[in-house]
Amino acid sequence: MLLSHRNRQHDRQVAAWLLLCAAVVFGMILLGGVTRLTNSGLSMVEWKPLMGVVPPLSEQAWQETFDKYKAYPEYRKINRGMDLDGFKSIFMYEYLHRLLGRLIGVLFFFPMVYFMMRRRVPAGLQPKLWLLFLLGGGQGLLGWFMVKSGLVSDPHVSQYRLAAHMGLAVIIYAYMLWLVFDLRLGKPRRGTGAGPLARTSLVLVGLVYLMILSGALVAGTKAGFAYSTWPLMGTSFFPPGLYAGDPAWLDAFEDITAIQFNHRMFAYFLIIVVAVFATLAWRRVPTPRVRLGVILLGLALAAQVLLGISTLLLHVPVSLAAAHQGGAVLLLSAALFVAHALRRQTAVAPAPQAP
Template sequence: MTTFEQNQYNRQVVRWLTLCATVVFGMILLGGVTRLTHSGLSMVDWRPLVGVIPPIGEQEWLATFDKYKQFPEYQKINKGMSLDGFKVIFMYEYLHRVLGRFIGVLFAIPFFYFALRKRLRPGLTPHLFVLLTMGGLQGLLGWYMVKSGLVDNPRVSQYRLAAHLGVAVVIYTYMVWLVLELRPAAHTALSGLTRYARWSPLLVGLVYLMILSGALVAGTRAGLVYPTWPLMGDSFVPPGLYAMNPAWLAAFEDVVTIQFNHRMFAYLLFLVLNLFAFQVYRHAPDRRVRTAAVILAVVLWMQVVLGISALLQQVPVWLGAAHQGGAVLLLTAMLYVSHCVMRAKP
């Protein structure tokens, strides 16, 4: 295979992976909307190989609704819900699951085609196989999360929610990084960027942990306990922090502590990322890296505004989904800057 042919194939793979990453991003947004509309427990069974076709006709809808009535969410929260109301929440969860299946097909068929036609760059196949495996396991993890809400307490476990979102974000991040690696190299002078190359993976990790922190907030609905800013109620440090026994458990199960930790993490990340973006901008030797630093700063400020707005308005669906999407965009921007400085050449 000539270098020209390999470059052509690389561009094809880049377009395919970019499409997959974009759809996964949409899946993360739809997952947020499903959670915010309290639709995730409307489908009480899991049929991974069938079930693509939704209920058709009044009798099928009534039978599906009767299944839902046997579970605690209907009995304790949605008692008396109409069939039309059930159809709304059902369709959010249905679309979420169907989109998951679509992503599997969108990834698997081109992957096997490229592999069989030997169009994949050497060393890329194992990475793509890992992504395929993670996608399959993500479906299992999603059902494992839903099952936690089909019991006495009709809410999914915040731990399983964080794990489900966390794996989705890892899949997305993996795809984005492969796209950045496969794109034609734009050589950047190494001078002045070495120190930032060392720090950038840590900052990527911090943004990811911030997303997981947000999942804990969402899973426990901790964002509703103090819908005020910059104070939490009447004080910056609210009463009752880490009041559980053992104290460390409060960071995962006490709504006041969870919201406080999320705020503190956000303040820390805001300061650190602004400083990082400013320093990279100052020392970057070319326009591409400076542009990446500006994008990072802009997305960071946008995400802060979205977070504060969602808090003050008690997390309406559109703002909650926008804040979740903004977190993934922030991670994307950080990945791009990180790739720029880590792949700089002398």
């Protein structure tokens, strides 16, 4: 009994640490969105994993850093004439974004080692924690790979690399959150199987994730600025020139009209899917945890729709656009909670009593 109590206490400690890490990753995603929206991502033209912790501390150091930035196309083609104060403004967004990334590494690695040395990590969790650590390291490399795509003659980062960078950050966040659910709410038992609704919930999680990637393409191509009208795009539902490129399929990834159109259509489709799924889950699995998840899912979807429309109509203000990006991650969190609750509900549901 004492050992069981101690194990539960250790599970709570590990879950609290992972939840803190997930919260900081969520903040990292928001800050990354602000960095992109303020066009600050290319202000740091060097990648120094260790020395980059310290920002310029003197006017001379700031001027030297600014001079390095001036040698790259973004200054010459977009920000020519920017003064040192203006450079400091965009530099600090990118600097804080990278600093927070390093903080996440420290916040994750050292407690992980401590919990492992103290034998407080549940059986089977250690490989998952090491996988998260490796994914975090890969995320740092992917971030620099993304920045490098904009340090060329065309000073804009690749939308493909941006989507990959955003997608991996969301995977790390979602995996952390799922492990927290396992530790605090219990894992589904193996061999019991999951019902159709539980399996469908994982499909819903996948759809929300694809929607986030679609939003990353919108962000990477600045497609959100193309049509600041809703529900029409300009004067029509199907804008002129839609999929007029050669080859047409490439427009889905590189043409701003097609990218914004696809994002809207995906949103409409997701609204229908979530409405049907939530109705079925509410009726078929009337447990408090599942119903709480359904309510959170509905609220997150409604908020995300309102934020998306407002962001369009107001021509992508930084605050609303960042909130829209954060709202997408919260919608994914709600979908994960429902999926976990349904899978556990199916797994631990009591067997029917014999008459």
